[in-house]
Amino acid sequence: MKRIHVKANGRDFEHEVEPRTLLVHYLRETLNLTGTMVGCNTSNCGACTILLDGESVKSCTMFAVQADGREITTVQGLAENGNWHPMQTAFHEQHGLQCGYCTPGMIMASISLLEENPDPSEEEIRDGLEGNYCRCTGYENIIKAVQQAAGQTS
Ligand code: FES
Ligand code: FES
Missing domain, CATH: 3.10.20.30 (Beta-grasp domain)
Known part of the structure:
Protein backbone atom coordinates (compact mmCIF):
# COMPACT_ATOMS: atom_id res chain seq x y z
CA MET A 1 0.00 0.00 0.00
CA VAL A 75 -17.44 15.91 -14.58
CA GLN A 76 -18.83 16.28 -11.06
CA GLY A 77 -16.47 19.17 -10.37
CA LEU A 78 -17.54 21.33 -13.31
CA ALA A 79 -20.66 23.06 -12.03
CA GLU A 80 -20.15 26.17 -9.93
CA ASN A 81 -22.73 27.46 -7.46
CA GLY A 82 -25.34 25.21 -9.02
CA ASN A 83 -24.64 26.45 -12.54
CA TRP A 84 -23.48 24.07 -15.22
CA HIS A 85 -20.20 24.58 -17.02
CA PRO A 86 -20.85 26.05 -20.51
CA MET A 87 -19.88 22.71 -22.05
CA GLN A 88 -22.53 20.92 -19.98
CA THR A 89 -25.12 23.50 -21.06
CA ALA A 90 -24.10 23.08 -24.69
CA PHE A 91 -24.44 19.28 -24.57
CA HIS A 92 -27.87 19.73 -23.01
CA GLU A 93 -29.09 22.35 -25.46
CA GLN A 94 -27.72 20.59 -28.55
CA HIS A 95 -28.95 17.17 -27.41
CA GLY A 96 -25.38 15.88 -27.55
CA LEU A 97 -26.30 12.65 -25.81
CA GLN A 98 -28.72 9.80 -25.82
CA CYS A 99 -27.92 7.09 -23.25
CA GLY A 100 -25.38 9.43 -21.64
CA TYR A 101 -22.75 6.79 -20.95
CA CYS A 102 -20.04 8.49 -23.00
CA THR A 103 -21.08 11.99 -21.95
CA PRO A 104 -18.88 12.62 -18.89
CA GLY A 105 -15.79 11.66 -20.87
CA MET A 106 -16.96 13.56 -23.95
CA ILE A 107 -17.48 16.71 -21.92
CA MET A 108 -14.07 16.50 -20.24
CA ALA A 109 -12.32 15.81 -23.55
CA SER A 110 -14.24 18.67 -25.20
CA ILE A 111 -13.24 21.12 -22.48
CA SER A 112 -9.61 20.14 -22.92
CA LEU A 113 -9.96 20.44 -26.70
CA LEU A 114 -11.23 24.04 -26.46
CA GLU A 115 -8.51 24.94 -23.98
CA GLU A 116 -5.92 23.90 -26.53
CA ASN A 117 -7.81 25.29 -29.52
CA PRO A 118 -10.57 27.81 -28.64
CA ASP A 119 -11.82 28.12 -32.24
CA PRO A 120 -11.60 24.67 -33.79
CA SER A 121 -12.91 23.71 -37.20
CA GLU A 122 -15.37 20.83 -37.43
CA GLU A 123 -12.55 18.59 -38.58
CA GLU A 124 -10.39 19.63 -35.62
CA ILE A 125 -13.28 18.83 -33.26
CA ARG A 126 -13.70 15.40 -34.83
CA ASP A 127 -9.94 14.78 -34.60
CA GLY A 128 -9.83 16.04 -31.01
CA LEU A 129 -12.58 13.67 -29.91
CA GLU A 130 -11.40 10.63 -31.84
CA GLY A 131 -10.41 8.90 -28.60
CA ASN A 132 -13.95 9.13 -27.26
CA TYR A 133 -16.54 6.68 -28.56
CA CYS A 134 -20.27 7.25 -28.67
CA ARG A 135 -22.50 4.33 -29.63
CA CYS A 136 -25.70 6.36 -29.82
CA THR A 137 -25.59 9.82 -31.32
CA GLY A 138 -23.69 9.55 -34.57
CA TYR A 139 -21.56 12.43 -33.19
CA GLU A 140 -23.41 15.19 -35.09
CA ASN A 141 -24.96 16.79 -32.02
CA ILE A 142 -21.78 16.33 -30.03
CA ILE A 143 -19.94 18.37 -32.66
CA LYS A 144 -22.69 21.02 -32.48
CA ALA A 145 -22.37 21.13 -28.70
CA VAL A 146 -18.63 21.79 -28.89
CA GLN A 147 -19.28 24.44 -31.54
CA GLN A 148 -21.84 26.10 -29.28
CA ALA A 149 -19.43 26.07 -26.32
CA ALA A 150 -16.81 27.63 -28.62
CA GLY A 151 -19.25 30.41 -29.44
CA GLN A 152 -19.57 29.30 -33.07
CA THR A 153 -23.36 29.01 -33.05
CA SER A 154 -26.03 31.54 -32.24
S1 FES B 1 -12.71 3.02 -19.64
FE1 FES B 1 -10.96 4.22 -19.97
S2 FES B 1 -10.83 4.42 -22.10
FE2 FES B 1 -12.54 3.10 -21.80
S1 FES C 1 -24.85 8.85 -25.76
FE1 FES C 1 -24.83 6.69 -25.59
S2 FES C 1 -22.74 6.20 -25.90
FE2 FES C 1 -22.85 8.31 -26.33
Whole structure:
Protein backbone atom coordinates (compact mmCIF):
# COMPACT_ATOMS: atom_id res chain seq x y z
CA MET A 1 0.00 0.00 0.00
CA LYS A 2 1.12 3.55 -0.66
CA ARG A 3 -0.25 6.75 0.82
CA ILE A 4 -1.32 9.30 -1.77
CA HIS A 5 -2.69 12.80 -1.57
CA VAL A 6 -4.83 14.25 -4.35
CA LYS A 7 -7.01 17.29 -4.82
CA ALA A 8 -10.18 16.19 -6.59
CA ASN A 9 -12.89 18.67 -7.60
CA GLY A 10 -11.43 21.20 -5.16
CA ARG A 11 -11.26 18.88 -2.15
CA ASP A 12 -8.17 17.33 -0.58
CA PHE A 13 -8.03 13.58 -0.08
CA GLU A 14 -5.46 11.26 1.42
CA HIS A 15 -5.69 7.49 1.18
CA GLU A 16 -3.70 4.28 1.28
CA VAL A 17 -3.98 2.63 -2.12
CA GLU A 18 -2.64 -0.53 -3.66
CA PRO A 19 -0.02 0.17 -6.33
CA ARG A 20 -2.11 -1.73 -8.90
CA THR A 21 -5.29 0.32 -8.34
CA LEU A 22 -6.29 2.17 -11.50
CA LEU A 23 -7.07 5.84 -11.12
CA VAL A 24 -10.61 5.38 -12.46
CA HIS A 25 -11.34 2.78 -9.79
CA TYR A 26 -9.89 5.01 -7.07
CA LEU A 27 -12.13 7.85 -8.25
CA ARG A 28 -15.26 5.74 -8.43
CA GLU A 29 -14.84 3.38 -5.51
CA THR A 30 -12.84 5.34 -2.96
CA LEU A 31 -13.87 8.94 -3.70
CA ASN A 32 -17.37 7.89 -4.85
CA LEU A 33 -17.01 10.05 -7.98
CA THR A 34 -19.16 7.72 -10.01
CA GLY A 35 -19.90 10.32 -12.68
CA THR A 36 -16.64 9.17 -14.27
CA MET A 37 -17.56 6.08 -16.25
CA VAL A 38 -15.80 2.83 -17.13
CA GLY A 39 -16.50 1.69 -20.64
CA CYS A 40 -13.65 -0.59 -21.62
CA ASN A 41 -10.79 -0.46 -19.08
CA THR A 42 -8.42 -0.83 -22.02
CA SER A 43 -7.88 2.85 -22.96
CA ASN A 44 -10.10 2.74 -26.05
CA CYS A 45 -13.47 4.33 -25.30
CA GLY A 46 -12.71 7.56 -23.40
CA ALA A 47 -15.67 7.22 -20.99
CA CYS A 48 -13.22 7.59 -18.09
CA THR A 49 -11.69 10.89 -19.30
CA ILE A 50 -10.85 13.40 -16.56
CA LEU A 51 -8.59 16.42 -16.27
CA LEU A 52 -5.30 15.87 -14.47
CA ASP A 53 -3.56 19.16 -13.74
CA GLY A 54 -5.81 20.60 -16.44
CA GLU A 55 -4.98 18.07 -19.17
CA SER A 56 -7.39 15.40 -20.30
CA VAL A 57 -6.37 11.83 -19.58
CA LYS A 58 -8.13 8.51 -19.69
CA SER A 59 -8.18 7.57 -16.04
CA CYS A 60 -8.10 3.84 -16.80
CA THR A 61 -4.67 4.28 -18.36
CA MET A 62 -2.87 5.21 -15.16
CA PHE A 63 -2.53 4.05 -11.60
CA ALA A 64 -3.91 6.02 -8.68
CA VAL A 65 -0.38 6.31 -7.25
CA GLN A 66 0.63 8.27 -10.37
CA ALA A 67 -1.89 10.96 -9.40
CA ASP A 68 -0.17 11.55 -6.07
CA GLY A 69 0.20 15.29 -5.42
CA ARG A 70 -1.84 16.23 -8.46
CA GLU A 71 -5.11 18.00 -9.12
CA ILE A 72 -8.05 16.14 -10.64
CA THR A 73 -11.25 17.48 -12.14
CA THR A 74 -14.09 15.14 -13.01
CA VAL A 75 -17.44 15.91 -14.58
CA GLN A 76 -18.83 16.28 -11.06
CA GLY A 77 -16.47 19.17 -10.37
CA LEU A 78 -17.54 21.33 -13.31
CA ALA A 79 -20.66 23.06 -12.03
CA GLU A 80 -20.15 26.17 -9.93
CA ASN A 81 -22.73 27.46 -7.46
CA GLY A 82 -25.34 25.21 -9.02
CA ASN A 83 -24.64 26.45 -12.54
CA TRP A 84 -23.48 24.07 -15.22
CA HIS A 85 -20.20 24.58 -17.02
CA PRO A 86 -20.85 26.05 -20.51
CA MET A 87 -19.88 22.71 -22.05
CA GLN A 88 -22.53 20.92 -19.98
CA THR A 89 -25.12 23.50 -21.06
CA ALA A 90 -24.10 23.08 -24.69
CA PHE A 91 -24.44 19.28 -24.57
CA HIS A 92 -27.87 19.73 -23.01
CA GLU A 93 -29.09 22.35 -25.46
CA GLN A 94 -27.72 20.59 -28.55
CA HIS A 95 -28.95 17.17 -27.41
CA GLY A 96 -25.38 15.88 -27.55
CA LEU A 97 -26.30 12.65 -25.81
CA GLN A 98 -28.72 9.80 -25.82
CA CYS A 99 -27.92 7.09 -23.25
CA GLY A 100 -25.38 9.43 -21.64
CA TYR A 101 -22.75 6.79 -20.95
CA CYS A 102 -20.04 8.49 -23.00
CA THR A 103 -21.08 11.99 -21.95
CA PRO A 104 -18.88 12.62 -18.89
CA GLY A 105 -15.79 11.66 -20.87
CA MET A 106 -16.96 13.56 -23.95
CA ILE A 107 -17.48 16.71 -21.92
CA MET A 108 -14.07 16.50 -20.24
CA ALA A 109 -12.32 15.81 -23.55
CA SER A 110 -14.24 18.67 -25.20
CA ILE A 111 -13.24 21.12 -22.48
CA SER A 112 -9.61 20.14 -22.92
CA LEU A 113 -9.96 20.44 -26.70
CA LEU A 114 -11.23 24.04 -26.46
CA GLU A 115 -8.51 24.94 -23.98
CA GLU A 116 -5.92 23.90 -26.53
CA ASN A 117 -7.81 25.29 -29.52
CA PRO A 118 -10.57 27.81 -28.64
CA ASP A 119 -11.82 28.12 -32.24
CA PRO A 120 -11.60 24.67 -33.79
CA SER A 121 -12.91 23.71 -37.20
CA GLU A 122 -15.37 20.83 -37.43
CA GLU A 123 -12.55 18.59 -38.58
CA GLU A 124 -10.39 19.63 -35.62
CA ILE A 125 -13.28 18.83 -33.26
CA ARG A 126 -13.70 15.40 -34.83
CA ASP A 127 -9.94 14.78 -34.60
CA GLY A 128 -9.83 16.04 -31.01
CA LEU A 129 -12.58 13.67 -29.91
CA GLU A 130 -11.40 10.63 -31.84
CA GLY A 131 -10.41 8.90 -28.60
CA ASN A 132 -13.95 9.13 -27.26
CA TYR A 133 -16.54 6.68 -28.56
CA CYS A 134 -20.27 7.25 -28.67
CA ARG A 135 -22.50 4.33 -29.63
CA CYS A 136 -25.70 6.36 -29.82
CA THR A 137 -25.59 9.82 -31.32
CA GLY A 138 -23.69 9.55 -34.57
CA TYR A 139 -21.56 12.43 -33.19
CA GLU A 140 -23.41 15.19 -35.09
CA ASN A 141 -24.96 16.79 -32.02
CA ILE A 142 -21.78 16.33 -30.03
CA ILE A 143 -19.94 18.37 -32.66
CA LYS A 144 -22.69 21.02 -32.48
CA ALA A 145 -22.37 21.13 -28.70
CA VAL A 146 -18.63 21.79 -28.89
CA GLN A 147 -19.28 24.44 -31.54
CA GLN A 148 -21.84 26.10 -29.28
CA ALA A 149 -19.43 26.07 -26.32
CA ALA A 150 -16.81 27.63 -28.62
CA GLY A 151 -19.25 30.41 -29.44
CA GLN A 152 -19.57 29.30 -33.07
CA THR A 153 -23.36 29.01 -33.05
CA SER A 154 -26.03 31.54 -32.24
S1 FES B 1 -12.71 3.02 -19.64
FE1 FES B 1 -10.96 4.22 -19.97
S2 FES B 1 -10.83 4.42 -22.10
FE2 FES B 1 -12.54 3.10 -21.80
S1 FES C 1 -24.85 8.85 -25.76
FE1 FES C 1 -24.83 6.69 -25.59
S2 FES C 1 -22.74 6.20 -25.90
FE2 FES C 1 -22.85 8.31 -26.33
